[in-house]
Amino acid sequence: MSPENFSYHELQEQFFYQAKCIEVFQKQVALLTESNDKKGQIIAAKDLQIESFRTELNALKKMIFGSRQERFIPSSVNDPQLSLDIKAEATAGTSVISTKQISYTRTILLLNKSRFNIPAG
Numbered sequence: 482m483s484p485e486n487f488s489y490h491e492l493q494e495q496f497f498y499q500a501k502c503i504e505v506f507q508k509q510v511a512l513l514t515e516s517n518d519k520k521g522q523i524i525a526a527k528d529l530q531i532e533s534f535r536t537e538l539n540a541l542k543k544m545i546f547g548s549r550q551e552r553f554i555p556s557s558v559n560d561p562q563l564s565l566d567i568k569a570e571a572t573a574g575t576s577v578i579s580t581k582q583i584s585y586t587r588t589i590l591l592l593n594k595s596r597f598n599i600p601a602g
Contacts, residue, residue: 487495
């Protein structure tokens, strides 16, 4: 049907109906855009967290598998061993009580000598 066959009132109703539809669609588009923006922010945060984990993983790999120069060096370079906070008793100078000299003779058995000496000549 062409617009000439409709009355002014019918055209006005059709116009308002289409305007309402457009308004509803615009609200839906706004909601979807807002949702996409939130999802984009969440994805960006997750990407940042993943990059942080990758950096930490690379640092741990370097500490574990890196060459000697790349490995982790503790902050107390002067004291390489941790203390256990145990008080050691003072030790007196040690003295030799007795000495004993031990000697032995070792015998080697040649069981299977199948080679002969080559004569010089």
